[in-house]
Amino acid sequence: MNNHNHFDEEEDGYIKIDRYNEGKIASVAHHYKDILGQLGEDPEREGLVKTPERVAKALQYLTHGYDLNPAEILRSAMFKEDYSQMVVVKDIEVFSMCEHHMLPFFGKAHVAYIPNGHIVGLSKIPRIVDAFARRLQVQERLTNEIRDCIQETLQPAGVAVVIECKHLCMAMRGIQKQNSVTTTSAFTGEFAKDKTRAEFLRLITANLH
Numbered sequence: 001m002n003n004h005n006h007f008d009e010e011e012d013g014y015i016k017i018d019r020y021n022e023g024k025i026a027s028v029a030h031h032y033k034d035i036l037g038q039l040g041e042d043p044e045r046e047g048l049v050k051t052p053e054r055v056a057k058a059l060q061y062l063t064h065g066y067d068l069n070p071a072e073i074l075r076s077a078m079f080k081e082d083y084s085q086m087v088v089v090k091d092i093e094v095f096s097m098c099e100h101h102m103l104p105f106f107g108k109a110h111v112a113y114i115p116n117g118h119i120v121g122l123s124k125i126p127r128i129v130d131a132f133a134r135r136l137q138v139q140e141r142l143t144n145e146i147r148d149c150i151q152e153t154l155q156p157a158g159v160a161v162v163i164e165c166k167h168l169c170m171a172m173r174g175i176q177k178q179n180s181v182t183t184t185s186a187f188t189g190e191f192a193k194d195k196t197r198a199e200f201l202r203l204i205t206a207n208l209h
Helices: 022-038 051-062 070-075 124-133 139-154 194-205
Strands: 003-011 014-021 078-080 087-098 104-114 118-120 158-167 182-187
Touching: 014 022, 014 051, 022 051, 070 124, 070 139, 087 124, 087 139, 087 158, 087 194, 104 124, 104 139, 104 194, 124 139, 139 158, 139 182, 158 194
Parallel strands: none
Antiparallel strands: 003 014, 078 118, 087 104, 104 158, 158 182
């Protein structure tokens, strides 16, 4: 595979790398050039000449989660710790692509777990959210995948995930409701109990200063 690193940038304590497979870029760009023509455009006009390649690179970046192993991301920063209270990471930015129309959906994820002998570096939670989000997705599956990855890897006493997103397939086409927000949730273990779940929901909706 012919991969080229277009930039390596230190961001939030880890290296952010854009990797482009030049063979795939050329193939996808070829198809997008044909699509532009089918839409009634002139793919040879100045503003569109480089568009197929740009789209191909954008799609590779937006779906680079297929090349990531979220469980390995978590295991890379697991620590033994005698802490058994709820750990909450809220307001994690989510950007993903709906697999039905390949239009973006975006919003916030709120994730919590109750340690059972191990904790994980806090930056790893947003990273696994991103690893699953950077694939063709539906919000319901994305929610469950984040929950299951944390549960299976850390083996905590419980996991909670809530995701709130706007979907451009609803805002730009179809029903065209611009202000609709879709909320999904998934819980395991202790979060199946009303009291624990209520505490989590209170924490993610509170404005803490």
